[in-house]
Amino acid sequence: MQMYCDFCQVNLCISCTGKHISDDYDKHKVVPVQQRKSTLIYPKCIAHQTKSCKYYCEECDISVCSLCSIISDTHKGHTISTLSDVYNAKKEVIENDTEALENIISPTYEEVATDIETQIANLDEEYEKLTTTVTEHGEDCHRVISNIVDKMKVEIEELKIKHKNILKEHLDEIKQIQYRIEQTLLNLYRIEDSKEVFLTMEYIPQTEEFSRLPPKVQVSLPRFSLKTIDTDQFCTLFGYLTPLYNTTEENGYKLKKPVTLSRNFLEEPNLITTINTGYDNLRCVTCFEEEEIWTIASDVSDLKCFSIQGSLIKSIKIKSVESPYDIAVTNVGDLVYSDWGTSTIYKVTNEQIEEVIRFQDWTPLQLCVTSSGDLLVTLYSDDQTQSKVARYSGSIEKQTIQFDDEGKPLYSGNTIMKYITENRNLDICVADCGAEAVVVVNQTGKLRFRYTGHSSTAKCAPFEPYGITTDSQSHILTSDCNNHCIHILDQNGVFLCYIDNCDLKNPYGIYVDKRDNLFVAEYYSGDVKKIKYVK
CATH class of the missing domain: 2.120.10.30 (TolB, C-terminal domain)
Structure with a gap:
């Protein structure tokens, strides 16, 4: 394929070019394939079907054609800009958002997810150590405290499950945001590849939303506090597990570097x-x-x-x-x-x-x-x-x-x-x-x-x-x-x-x-x- 129609956004060979533009020559924008995306595709004016909207009315916040901007009473005295300037400014916003999401925000969320996954992977080992400590202390107390040991093992298992669930829930939240970022990036790639003014003008920046990182969930490991065994009071002196508690730390996560906001x-x-x-x-x-x-x-x-x-x-x-x-x-x-x-x-x-x-x-x-x-x-x-x-x-x-x-x-x-x-x-x-x-x-x-x-x-x-x-x-x-x-x-x-x-x-x-x-x-x-x- 040697040629490309910017209007239809299709590749053409030399022999097909003439046939492609024969129905409406002025509509098509055929250029060498290396120069594709060089022509903006302007929307047609509703009031003047033969005209394209190449201007933008600041007061009415709409695209207008040259006739509308000059003779229409609706836009009389309004500030008129070229639509290409507004389009280019919006494209700059999209490029900035893509850069921030791709190179700063998304990698940060990846690190957060990896950190939580590591914590989850290490939970079994850490809780196994805790279980071993309790078991050894229980063996020292022999049969008298066997029921207490068994009960505490169950409690540890419940704490581990709760701990893991807390981290998994946080991981799910992080991955949901990662998925949204991926979808946003896909949409941005699509807009960047398209010359549809409507898609670009409808884009609303989302970098600020994703820049607000979620609170960092920190869950402390329970500790087993040993107690000296006393035959008469072994139930109370055997020891206890510290409760499982988690906190959320605002601004606990930090972006790898500051994000430059798209709008000033x-x-x-x-x-x-x-x-x-x-x-x-x-x-x-x-x-x-x-x-x-x-x-x-x-x-x-x-x-x-x-x-x-x-x-x-x-x-x-x-x-x-x-x-x-x-x-x-x-x-x-x-x-x-x-x-x-x-x-x-x-x-x-x-x-x-x-x-x-x-x-x-x-x-x-x-x-x-x-x-x-x-x-x-x-x-x-x-x-x-x-x-x-x-x-x-x-x-x-x-x-x-x-x-x-x-x-x-x-x-x-x-x-x-x-x-x-x-x-x-x-x-x-x-x-x-x-x-x-x-x-x-x-x-x-x-x-x-x-x-x-x-x-x-x-x-x-x-x-x-x-x-x-x-x-x-x-x-x-x-x-x-x-x-x-x-x-x-x-x-x-x-x-x-x-x-x-x-x-x-x-x-x-x-x-x-x-x-x-x-x-x-x-x-x-x-x-x-x-x-x-x-x-």
Whole structure:
């Protein structure tokens, strides 16, 4: 085979080339086989069938053809980039992820698996030594302690089985992750070999997820403590086995070398578009499928949905005369909102409103939908002295988070808003404005850290976080309303940078969509701003 069609992705001999391109010459891209993959395959424009989409609208986040980018009112005034530049940037992300997974992350998991397998292989020998020690001591005690020896042998065997099961379970987890990495690599190889823009554009980086190594399970070997034999008290003095216990050590495994993340912050975040909601005191913004932007505000009893172009799609009147406190979108596109006037969480399906949870002695504040479909809600007690976070599956409470390991309250006890979100690592992040802190706990409710702001001479007002959200790289973003900026932290609470341009004024509720576009609700102006802050 001497020739290759980049469009059809097939090899051709010289004699077949003419026949291959005869039906539609302009469509095919026949090149010498050594030059294959040299031609990008652009998607066809839906509106202009004869045109290929070689451009990209930043505001609408879609591919467009040259006619759409010039004459279409839909994209008028929008930032248009060449699709090849966006494609090349995405390819770079894929290459970085492939390199990290193949040369750093995957080998690290291989070492972890080998270490656990070695521990399992050595268990019989170690436990045999323990059994021998017990047996020899039992023989010294003769018949009097034979029953105790037999009992202890059984106990040792049970401990060995339990020990082995713990390690095997951990090994299974490691191998499952290894399998996922292998599948991801296969997918990356397939994308790298393909020129389908759709496959490349749909790729979501997974290096950060795999870079978060699992806790290291360490299981201690039981020890046999000898006791001097006393005929009258041989049962108690014979000896005992230390209990089998295992611990999990966060960050017990280390990557062979640091992984360079695929996505970096822009030096200057870009304001993509501004949507005026017509609200005063705009409080919340959330999205569904990057097309529907839902908002709520203080002192109004309706929920507004806007398109990315800024047109009002629909408005839903809620049952209560009070304004809703917060709103979220479920994984299937239903709305849920908290009504502090009735102490109730409602769900909206096809514009029909139904009650989901009604609280007694507590009032719901903010809420979010987790990756598993659960609902996290911040609440304050009716006597306004306590606050907590509760997790619900439907109307069933599954978890309550209120105190730290010392029994001290995790959150301020006042009624000031406490926006909440779940991070990609399943941490639960609360912007506790009343405490002037971002409070982050892990999925079991154990306190991980508090972030109380970053020292800056340019930020004069006290740090009072309102909205909070996370992105695909597990960064935590929180709005600093009085300082007119957004703080960006890493998943461990380390300050990374501010977003303080884009003419931000009193940012309140914030939301990051699946493509890491940031939506900011400005409280007084009623504007929702879409901001691009990562490459």
